[in-house]
Amino acid sequence: MLISQLARMVGVDTQTIRFYERQGLLPPPDRQENGYRIYTEKHTEQLAFVRHCRVLDLSLSEISELQKCQGDPHQSCAVVNVLVDEHISHVRSRITALLELEEQLISLRKRCNDDREVETCGVLAGISEADF
Structure with a gap:
């Protein structure tokens, strides 16, 4: 199949496929005489896996x-478990940071609860002062 068919089948852009190829996440496809890439079912499976990841x-x-x-496939999946555990930790850290960001934004928003002119906007003043 051609790259456009693969992209449509998996739901990604053709540039994404080329990027994943350059990154080594997809094996290089064979090429037709005209230079067009030819993808197989294996490419579809690997691209779907990458997309899900x-x-x-x-x-x-x-x-x-x-x-x-x-x-x-016959090795222990301990490596996979460690990787996922580390990713969970990373996600939790990001959630904490996003909650802190939310609080900062709420604090900023409270500085301007009415319809003012921009020159007296509490949100803009707060951002300028970085006092939130």
Whole structure:
């Protein structure tokens, strides 16, 4: 299949496919005489896997590690578990940071609860002062 067909099938942009190829997350496809890439079902499966990993917000290096594990199916999945545990920790840290950000934004928003002119806007003043 052509790159446009693969992109449509998996639900990604063709540039995304090329990017994943450059990053080594997809094997290079064979090429037709005219230079067009030809993709197989294996590419579809690997691209879908990468896409699902990205939905889980896994980094490209984490995806690469998971693919290495897939390449050695008889090893212990302890490596996978450690990777996911570390990712969970990272997600929790980001949630904490986002909650702090939310509080800062709420605090800023409270500085301007009425319809004022911009020159007296409490939100803009607060941002300028970085006092939230």
